[in-house]
Amino acid sequence: MTQYVYRFGGGVSDGGKGDKNLLGGKxxxxxxxASIGLPVPPGFTISTEFCEVYYDEGRAFPQALRDEVATGIAHIEGVTGKKFGDAGDPLLVSVRSGARASMPGMMDTVLNLGLNDETVKGLAATSGDDRFAWDSYRRFIQMYADVVLELDHGSFEEALEIAKEDKGYYLDTELTAEDLQALVAEYKALVEAQWNKPFPQDVHDQLWGAVGAVFGSWQSERAKVYRRLNDIPxxxxxxxxxxxxxFGNMGDTSATGVAFTRDPAKGDRAYYGEFLINAQGEDVVAGIRTPQYLTKAARETANAKPASMEEAMPVVFGELAKVFDLxxxxxxxxxxxxFTVQQGKLWMLQxxxxxxxxxxxxxIAVDMAEEGLITREEAVARVDPQxxxxxxxPTLDPNAVRDVLTKGLPASPGAASGMAVFDSDxxxxxxAAGESVILIxxxxxxxxxxxxxxAKGILTARGGMTSHAAVVARGMGRPCVxxxxxxxxDAxxxxxxxxxxxxxxEIREGDTITIDGTTGEVMAGAVPTVQPELSGDFGTLMVWADGVRRLRVRANAETPxxxxxxxxxxxxxxxxxxxxxxxxxxxxxxxVRQMxxxxxxxxxxxxxxxxxxxxxxDFIQLFEVMAGLPVTIRLLDPPLHEFLPHEESEFAEVAAAAGVDVDILKxxxxxxxxxxxxxxxxxxxxxxxxxxxYEMQARAIFEAAVEVADKSGDAPIPEVMIPLVATRRELELMKVVVDKAAQAVFADKGRTIEYLVGTMxxxxxxxxxxxxxxxxxxxxxxGTNDLTQTTLGVSRDDAARFLTTYVERGIYAKDPFVSLDVEGVGQLIEIAAERGRAARPGIKLGICGEHGGDPASIAFCESIxxxxxxxxxxxxxIARLAAAQAALRVQTHN
Structure with a gap:
């Protein structure tokens, strides 16, 4: 029979060293x-495997699971010496989520579960603190009503604020035991009014209600959105x-806090975090009270007055610092x-x-490698390429004021300010006049x-993450929303x-706006930006990455x-x-139009x-930058009509410039x-x-290559690419044109250079x-952009209308224009690579679509x-780092 419940704490660790796939991260x-001896309150985990069963069973709990959970509760009772539901000395529990990948704040938690009208009296008696007991009960009702019963959270907050106002209090901690007991009665009345039932008093009903709510929160809208944004299946x-x-709310010797072993914003090796005396965990993150700093140094840097944990609880802080390092x-x-401190004792919660x-x-990755904590290869693998x-x-100054007008899709990262303009001319x-512009x-x-x-940045009303604007902007390094x-x-x-x-x-032409292509925000006025720094740790990690990758990395570029x-x-x-x-x-x-x-x-x-x-x-300028390196040049690809005017108002102007009659042009x-x-x-x-x-283009390529080779002594390596080939004969005909142009140029210039002719x-x-x-x-x-379009029969420019739904419904794991469809398009690439190598051993193979900068697609390229x-x-x-990580994974698997 499948085991779903795994115990921990009190010298027991059914999950051993911890399988995140089975037990979730938490x-x-x-x-x-628990297995390494840290002070962890005892408990048990219902595994991720049951999550699917829960939904398959219609959100029901089979008796086998109920029996396992009863064993888990008995384990906690045995370690704590308390009984679940006992009116004299009650055991209270927390019920928390724990996905395989961290999803902070996305799913639900219930604390103080096990309190009712009888057990609250037992908690008051055993703790010797009536105020603590009633405070815990009011917190439990409020949280349970919100998370499990899905009642109006605001009505409970409003009742709390009114209770404080009536007494002239500012902080929750000023409420007395009698105040809190009255508030509990009011909370229970709110539950009955909104739920049409009394607040549940049976602690086992409470437990199963909370377990169901936490499993149910996996399919909440916010969890779905977070998974989609972070590629979590x-x-x-x-x-x-x-x-x-x-309990961190048992007086001034108790506290709760959240901490990082290093600064998560800058990476400095310094303890970073906040804590609150006489509080429970949600108080720190909910903003109900202003948290205090962990360290004296952080408090002094912020010029804050309330004592840090290092100063207020020096002994416990010393224990915590040792735990951090461990x-x-x-x-x-x-x-x-x-963590929580209960009456001077430190407990680790996560x-x-x-x-x-x-x-x-x-x-952090570079420092840890240089400290010897991890290897350089592990440092390379640690950093997310994206x-x-x-x-x-450039990014917006995080301290700058923002007047946000609207929000679109973050299509191309970076930030830019400039005057609004509505046409490309x-x-x-x-x-050209030296002004910064945002093209709308x-x-x-x-x-x-x-x-x-x-333009410094681009804003469009229509289009998705792979629209023309998005793709071109990313290629140019322009921010785009x-x-x-x-x-x-109204252009x-x-x-x-x-x-x-x-x-x-209204924003009129000439008004200044700012766009943030990293968040999708559009703002009125100019917002200061911060320029990127690409030396230091960045440069170090890139050197390490280049040392392990096999795939070469080129760029899509047309301008010097x-x-x-x-x-x-x-x-x-x-x-x-x-x-x-x-x-x-x-x-x-x-x-072009005359042609x-x-x-x-x-x-x-x-x-x-x-x-x-x-x-x-054009080619001379490119070859000068890329002297000695391969340059793949795609000959003219789009249909000719794209170069002609489309609007009635443009025909007369274009006809005059081209020297033809308007009717001929039309x-x-x-x-x-x-x-x-x-x-x-x-x-x-x-x-x-x-x-x-193609003859003219080939001639321009070879004349430019010879000139640069003569000037620099370092010849570029032109790779002439014939687009949209479907048959051998098409490529054969075009190769004759290119080769003929090459030989003519070489004869004229009196020298030859290396070149290749191939296809997309x-x-x-x-x-x-x-x-x-x-x-x-x-x-x-x-050319994975068009290969994806022609294989799937989907237009990249129109797909934004429905692809999000397709991804949400599991038809595609990801947008196939963002991350390669390995099963379909990838299979065609693999077939082509295999057959191409069989016919021409050593044939050079690469990809040049947007997928060339996508880590998952790069991993596929490495694998074949x-x-x-x-x-x-x-x-x-990004591609350099992703290629290095792909190579490391191949090495590990081999």
Missing amino acids: GANLAEM AAWGTAVNVQAMV LETHYRDMQDIE TRSGKRTAKAALK ALDQLLH TAEKRA RVETSPEDIHGMHA SGAGTISI KAGVMRVGTGSAGR LDARVAREFGAEGIGLCRTEHMFFDAARITA ILAEDEKGRRIALEKLLPEQRA RRAAELHEFNPMLGHRGCRLGVTYPEI IELPRAALMAGEIAEIGEFFSF GLDYVSASPYRVP
Whole structure:
């Protein structure tokens, strides 16, 4: 028969060293603290395995579990010498949650369980303190009514405040035993009025009600949201811990507190925390009373008057300090600890690895490695790669005042202030004049690229975490808030409205706003920012990470600025240069449009000759930054209609600039219009139809590479990538064009350089036919953005409308545009890699989609032996650290 209950304390530890999967984090650590001799109140854990049973059984408790719990209660009674429900000397217990992963504040707790109208008298007699007993009873009723009976919590708070006001009290601690007894009667009346039943007096009914409420809180909305944000599977479930109560509210020799063994904000090696004399645990975190500092040094730094624990309880503080050091050494990590002092005796209620900022995580990991507490490899494994986002972008000054207008999705991290502008041309003009701007759009398109690049930050009313605005902003390192649905934008009038009626606010063009792409907040006015520091602990950890990773890390970059940022962040080349971004530049868009509007090849070549020097200059700048490193350049990919105007008001201006009649321009735009452009005349299909386009680009690449090699003596390694290939023949035709251009340039310049021709695998057919394609292609770069779209049949730009629901309902574990769909898309990549290697041993393999900066996707790339990942410049450090962690996991498993 399955065992669900595991005892701890009093010399017993059924859970041994503590299995977090079985006992949850809290239960495992309680069992482990008990096993190493720390003062832990006795108790038992109902395992996480029962959580699923609880829901399968319709939230019922089978008799087998009731029998096990009775054994657990008997264990606590045996250790404490008290009896559960005994009117003379009652045992009181706490009932707390304990998920496998820490979820602070997300689930429910009940304290002082076991009190009723009779046992409260026994507690008063045995403690010798009537006030303590009635205070514990009123706390229990208030908490039980809220957590278990789900009654209006505010009505109980209101009754407490009125009771204090009537007596002229300021603090809860001023209430006398008689005051509290009267308040208990009022609380019971509130329960009966709202619940239509008297407050439960049977302690066993109380216990099972609390156990059910704690298991039930696993499916509360706040718990679901927290799990989604932190990638915690719903299937893990929670455990429930039932533990003998110890009391911090038994007078001035009692206290309760929360502490960290190191500073969780900065990482400094100093005890950090708060405590309260004559209080219970929830008082510290609920803000009912102002907590006091643990240490004298912290009190003096804050210029606070109330005595620290070190000063008020020096003996107990000395014991606590020894426990801190023991726990940190035992767990080899910074610990978050809850403790209670009952009449001078210290009790440990919880320990867990403490939540910390990215800055603190780096410092703690590096310090612990240098202290010899952990290895360098363990330090590398300790830091969450995604947390580095906090360090790689400017962040808002945490002490600054914020006037928050609204909140959207935190699409690209970092913070920026600037004047509001509503179109990309204005953004570019104002930025060129030296002004900081925030580009505000309903949604962005490829035509906004120049405005996005000019802006300090981007705000959109529509779009999700993987919308055009989000993806491009992350690639540029621009803060972005997307999907701010409460705003309405009138771009022509140059105004953004937030809210309606008298509470509404208006932001007009030129007004200053601030966006925080880390939180999604949009604020009026300028909020000061803090620049990132990338030396010190960050630099040390990155060196250690580079020492263990196998995967190379490149960057997706098109501009010299992006390339330099990428190099500063440790990129080992460019994995994706999207040449269409260069075509949208205002200085050359006219020539691009002339090429599109040309009636024949001759006309197109005339326009392309104008573009050649511009493209060559682009590549020279990139190659100078990346001299000696591989640079993968994707030839023109988007359909041509994206370069033409769409709005009626634009046609006349564009026609005049291009020197053609408006009607001709409109006719050509109509001819190029596509119903499904993502699957239309784009990628290599453009090259097959108009090979002169790819010929010009290849010529620009090789002329630039030779020039940089001549100047620097360090030749770049161009990797010419043909996009959207589905067949061997497509790549064969395009390789002939590229090779012919290369040989012409080499003959003209009198020297050759190393180069490769390959393809982007972004269609399922290409993945399946990879063996044939590899006979021509010298490298594969998996374009996981489009490969995900074409495999799932889902548009990335439209998916935000329903993907959240799909993730919530378990259809996909994560958004497949954020983290690779390993089962489906990943299988195609694995097939392509295997068949490609079979046809061309040593073929170079990498990915260049947004997934190249996602740690889970990087782990998959490591597992199948890809050669590199390519990420946006600001995600290069994240990719470096994730690649190192993936390599360490492979080593561990082998």
